[in-house]
Amino acid sequence: MITKVLIEKNAYHDSVTLMSLSSKVLSQEGVSDAVVSMATQMNKDLLNNIGLATEESQSATENDLIIAVKAINEEALENAINFIKEELTSKKSGKNKNGNEAVSTFNAALNELPDANLVIISVPGEYAAREARQALHKGLNVMLFSDNVSIEDEKSLKELGAEKNLLVMGPDCGTSMINNTGLCFANNVKQGGIGLVAASGTGLQEVAVQIDRMGYGITHAIGTGGRDLSEQIGGIMMLEGLKRLQADDNTKVITLISKPPSKAVQEKILNKVKESTKPIVVCFLDGDKNEVEASGAQFASNLIEAAKLSILNLDESVTFNDDLSNETINSLKDEMNRLADSQKYIKGLFCGGTLTAEALSVLRNSVKVIQSNVAKKAVEKLSDTASSDTHILLDMGDDEFTKGKPHPMIEPNLRNERILKEANNPNTAVLLLDFELGYGSHVDPVGESLETLIEAKNVAEKAGRYLSIVAYVCGTDSDKQGLADQERKLTDIGILVAKSNAEASKIAGMIANKEVN
Numbered sequence: 001m002i003t004k005v006l007i008e009k010n011a012y013h014d015s016v017t018l019m020s021l022s023s024k025v026l027s028q029e030g031v032s033d034a035v036v037s038m039a040t041q042m043n044k045d046l047l048n049n050i051g052l053a054t055e056e057s058q059s060a061t062e063n064d065l066i067i068a069v070k071a072i073n074e075e076a077l078e079n080a081i082n083f084i085k086e087e088l089t090s091k092k093s094g095k096n097k098n099g100n101e102a103v104s105t106f107n108a109a110l111n112e113l114p115d116a117n118l119v120i121i122s123v124p125g126e127y128a129a130r131e132a133r134q135a136l137h138k139g140l141n142v143m144l145f146s147d148n149v150s151i152e153d154e155k156s157l158k159e160l161g162a163e164k165n166l167l168v169m170g171p172d173c174g175t176s177m178i179n180n181t182g183l184c185f186a187n188n189v190k191q192g193g194i195g196l197v198a199a200s201g202t203g204l205q206e207v208a209v210q211i212d213r214m215g216y217g218i219t220h221a222i223g224t225g226g227r228d229l230s231e232q233i234g235g236i237m238m239l240e241g242l243k244r245l246q247a248d249d250n251t252k253v254i255t256l257i258s259k260p261p262s263k264a265v266q267e268k269i270l271n272k273v274k275e276s277t278k279p280i281v282v283c284f285l286d287g288d289k290n291e292v293e294a295s296g297a298q299f300a301s302n303l304i305e306a307a308k309l310s311i312l313n314l315d316e317s318v319t320f321n322d323d324l325s326n327e328t329i330n331s332l333k334d335e336m337n338r339l340a341d342s343q344k345y346i347k348g349l350f351c352g353g354t355l356t357a358e359a360l361s362v363l364r365n366s367v368k369v370i371q372s373n374v375a376k377k378a379v380e381k382l383s384d385t386a387s388s389d390t391h392i393l394l395d396m397g398d399d400e401f402t403k404g405k406p407h408p409m410i411e412p413n414l415r416n417e418r419i420l421k422e423a424n425n426p427n428t429a430v431l432l433l434d435f436e437l438g439y440g441s442h443v444d445p446v447g448e449s450l451e452t453l454i455e456a457k458n459v460a461e462k463a464g465r466y467l468s469i470v471a472y473v474c475g476t477d478s479d480k481q482g483l484a485d486q487e488r489k490l491t492d493i494g495i496l497v498a499k500s501n502a503e504a505s506k507i508a509g510m511i512a513n514k515e516v517n
Contacts, residue, residue, distance in 0.1 A: 001032060001070055004077055005047075005054045008065040012038065013088060014122035016145065016184070016440070019406035021087050023442070026413070028083060030076025031069060036084055038124065039064040042403050062124050106134060120183060121170075122146055128171060129153035136160050136168070143183055144170030144225070151232050154225070158236040167244070168237055170225040174440075175201040177208065177221035185409060187438035188478035192217025194310045195251035197241035199224045199258040202352030202436065203303055205474055206501055207257055207283070210307035212476045213499075216314060219251040220244070229261030235269050242272055253313040255281040255306055256297075259357055260288075260376070270295035279313040281306055285354070285361050286376070302358050304500040324507075329516055331496060332507065336514045338466035339429050346370075346508045347422040348393035348432035349415050351408040352474070355434050355501045356395040362505040367391050367512060373398055388425055391512070393432070394418070409436045412445045416452040423456035423467055430468045431456070432508040434501060435486060437475025446473070446486045454493055468511050469495045472504035 018036050025034040033050055037043040039060035047053040052068040060066060067084055071077035103109045110116065118141040121131050125148025132142045142161065149171035161168035169176050175198075176183040180191050187205055189212040196218060198204035204221050211218060222241040229235045238256065245251045254276065261269065261284065273280050273295040280297040283306035292299040298313075300306035308320055324332075346367065350356040356374045363370055364380075371382040372393040382392060385400060396415045397407050408414045412435070422428045435445045442448055453469060460467035471490050475483045487497045498504035510516050 001072060002074060002077055003052055003068070003070045004081060005052055005057055006067040006081070007039070007056050007060050008067070010063050011065040012063060012123070013065060014145075016122055017088075019410050021084065023406050023411035023413075024087070025069065025080055025084060026411070028076070028080050030072045031080050032072065033068075033070040034080065035066060035068040037066055038062055039066050040124070046403055046405070062126070106131060110138070117141060118143065118167075118178065120145060125149045125171070129157060132157050132168065133160065136164060136166055139164070139166070141167040142169065143173055143176055143223070144168065145173060145184055146170070147172040151227065151230075154227060155233055155236070158228075158233060158240075162236055162240050167222065167240060169223045172227075173201070173223040173225040175204050175221070176223040177204075177218065179220065182439045185436070185438060185440040186221075187212070187474075187476050188480070189476055190215075190217030190478075191219070193219065193250065193252035193314050194255060195219045195245035195248060195253070196221040196255050196257060197224065197238050197245065198222070198256070199226055199228045199238060199261075200354040202434075202474065203257045203283075203285075203354035203358070205352075205436065205438065206303040206355065206358075207255060207307050207310070209474055209476055210304055210500060211310060212478075214307065214311055214318075214320075216311050219248060229258050229265050229269070231262040231264060233265075235261060235265045238269060239272055242269075242276075246276060246278060251278070253279050253281065253310050255283065255300075255310045257283045257303070257306060257354075258285070259354065260284050260286050266291065270297070273297050281309045281313065285357050302361060302502045303354075304502045324503075324516075328496070328507075332510055332516055335466075335468040335496070335511050339468065339511070339514065340426075340465050342426045343429035343465060344512065345388075345427050346391045346393075346430045346432055346512045347388065347425075347428050348372075348505075348508070349418055349422070350393065350395050350432075350434050351397055351412070351415070351436055352434055352501075353395040353397055355472075355474070356393050358501055359393050359432065359505040362502050363391070363393070363509050366506075366509040373400070388422060389427065409441045409445075412442055412448040416449060419449070419452050419456050420459065423459045424463075426463065426465065428460075428467065429512045430470055430508045432504060433469065433471045434504075435471065435473045435475075437473065437479040437481040437483060437486065439480075441481070444481060444486075446489045450489060450493065453490075453495065457494065470498060470504050470508045470511070471495050472498045472501045474501065 119135045122145040128146035224237040282297045283300040289299040370391040
């Protein structure tokens with residue numbers, strides 16, 4: 001193996017571009033490892049951990065770009081380096097698909113699009129607040145994709161936004177859909193009469209996707225960033241989003257989505273809900289049903305229920321069949337009968353954090369001793385994510401797994417190693433997986449994992465076991481990856497595909513318990 005590390009001084013590129021590029025480089029022939037990232041301390045630590053650090057890389061600043069590649073020979077190495085440079089050059093020069101010239105400053109962007117009323121910001125956290133503040137003072141709504149923004153800056157930005165009647169979606173906001181336009185990680189969904197406000201990226205995607213699949217649509221889906229409902233922030237943007245949707249004539253139903261907010265923030269949100277002139281559905285996972293219903297809202301215990309209740313508020317005549325089909329039940333029984341006595345546990349390996357949390361909520365009362373890295377209850381908290389001696393649900397998009405690496409929604413390969421590890425474990429009964437489609441996600445998430453899934457089943461078979469795999473694909477027929485095609489690839493290799501994340505979790509629980517209920 002040979003390596004090459006280059007440092008480009010003062011050559012900033014946003015994290016979405018670099019994460020996507022890193023994924024492409026790793027798929028190049030002869031490349032065994034690659035890091036294309038800004039020289040943050042976290043990324044420099046990653047270089048050191050994988051043996052690619054140099055004296056120059058360690059002294060680089062956060063404004064510098066690191067290009068590090070390990071390949072099997074000189075030709076593969078140079079091909080990879082050239083590919084990276086070409087990709088970065090094409091991003092920095094020329095025109096975009098709308099014919100607008102590429103620009104490098106905020107003011108230049110405004111000159112190109114003087115009528116713009118929203119800006120997406122993806123710069124290092126230490127600079128993000130300054131850029132967002134500048135945008136707000138110029139009258140622009142803000143979607144702040146950047147993370148590592150201090151809680152103090154977040155609060156002051158959101159207070160300024162509320163004062164100016166502007167949205168501040170974020171920081172660390174990965175999903176929004178405004179005026180039928182998906183921003184960052186978002187799905188292609190129908191227009192309709194339901195408005196969403198969510199402190200959860202994949203939670204927002206799942207509800208929007210399910211509404212679309214049932215033939216209905218949304219007006220706007222406003223992301224707030226995961227800390228918005230914390231005690232420190234006070235739900236400023238959820239309240240602002242609620243106000244926006246109340247005033248929007250096209251929005252007939254409003255749905256709020258989050259993990260449980262702090263007690264004081266929940267009270268503040270529900271007091272505003274009481275004033276609503278429109279029906280409201282509240283999906284606070286593991287939240288207090290009685291308190292929500294006392295506010296006049298409808299409580300949804302999970303994301304699919306939130307979608308269904310939202311639709312029922314639009315159309316009382318609609319009916320839903322929640323029963324598993326006879327075909328699915330027969331498949332479940334077949335899966336159970338093929339498991340060995342040693343196979344007892346569910347191993348959930350997720351790309352989506354809120355989908356992980358929903359699975360925990362669904363499975364908590366149906367299996368014994370379940371642990372997760374997203375759990376809030378101490379008894380359920382998985383302290384060692386490498387352990388695997390009980391039912392586990394892992395959010396593999398968590399910072400622990402993505403330091404210096406692309407998110408698994410961008411690069412599904414990241415969880416392949418863990419899939420094989422769990423396939424080799426004789427106590428594994430079921431692998432529970434999610435795949436996300438839409439803008440920003442990998443062009444073929446299932447295809448990228450297909451060989452690993454086939455190998456996982458073969459590994460178990462060679463050991464005299466059968467490995468059951470249950471999957472859910474979060475997407476719509478209109479997403480560029482093609483929902484039907486992604487699902488077909490899974491069913492073709494004997495994987496059970498569920499209609500929702502909650503259903504997938506329920507099915508996995510039945511298989512592990514060896515009982516249909």
